[in-house]
Amino acid sequence: MDSILNPWPWYISGPLIALVMALLLYFGKTFGMSSNLRTLCAIGGAGKYADFFKFKWKNQIWNLTVVAGAIIGGYIATQYLSNDSITELNKKTITELQIMGFKNPGETLVPDEMYHVDVLKTPKGLMLLIIGGLLVGFGTRYAGGCTSGHAITGLSSLQKPSLIAVIGFFIGGLLMTNFILPLIF
Structure with missing residues (x-):
């Protein structure tokens, strides 16, 4: 069971990303978080204030599946597919981060001193x-x-x-x- 809690190896995640990209290219779609945020802002009425948000957002509503997937996938990954292993950092990197004031570099996903x-x-x-x-x-x-x-x-x-x-x-x-x-x- 411990192996399922580790990050997916490149030979699984890489081909999955390639498959998704091939499907998006086939259907003439693009992927990117900023596109999704633009769609969300347009739905919220930002087009009243900036021309950048004036577009046919209903044609881009499919993009919001990326937002939903990021939220749901992030939850599943942190709750069910993660373990408590620390990030392996180079000893020199750890020393440099500690000199900058980071107390436990690599022991959490993101440093508490910033996040x-x-x-x-x-x-x-x-x-x-x-x-x-x-x-x-x-x-x-x-x-x-x-x-x-x-x-x-x-x-x-x-x-x-x-x-x-x-x-x-x-x-x-x-x-x-x-x-x-x-x-x-």
Whole structure:
């Protein structure tokens, strides 16, 4: 039973992702979380305030299955398919994170120092949430999609703009991790 609680190996999850992408391509559909959020905003009436949300959202309602799947799948994964094993981090990474103030790097899925609800009660935590949210929103809009849309759908359909966006995501992630994060913590 313990083997079912570990993450699915690449040879199961990879072909499943490929199968879903092949079906989406066959039916002329695209995948990405930002598309789903745009649809949700349009349903909520955001088109009254911004032209970006003025589109025939009823044609995109199928996209909301991704949102439902992420919520339901996340619940199933955390409640039934997870174990309490810690993330195996490089010893140098652990030392660097501890120097930055992270108490137990790798022992939880996300660090409490950044993601615990109490962080929102601090000015630093609130500013990180607001600025980070604005940057993610701006970046998603500027890049014409999110990481899942470009990296999964865009690359699988051989779109050059998605390749450029994914390279940009990696460069941004490296810059954030190696230069900006140490300044924040």
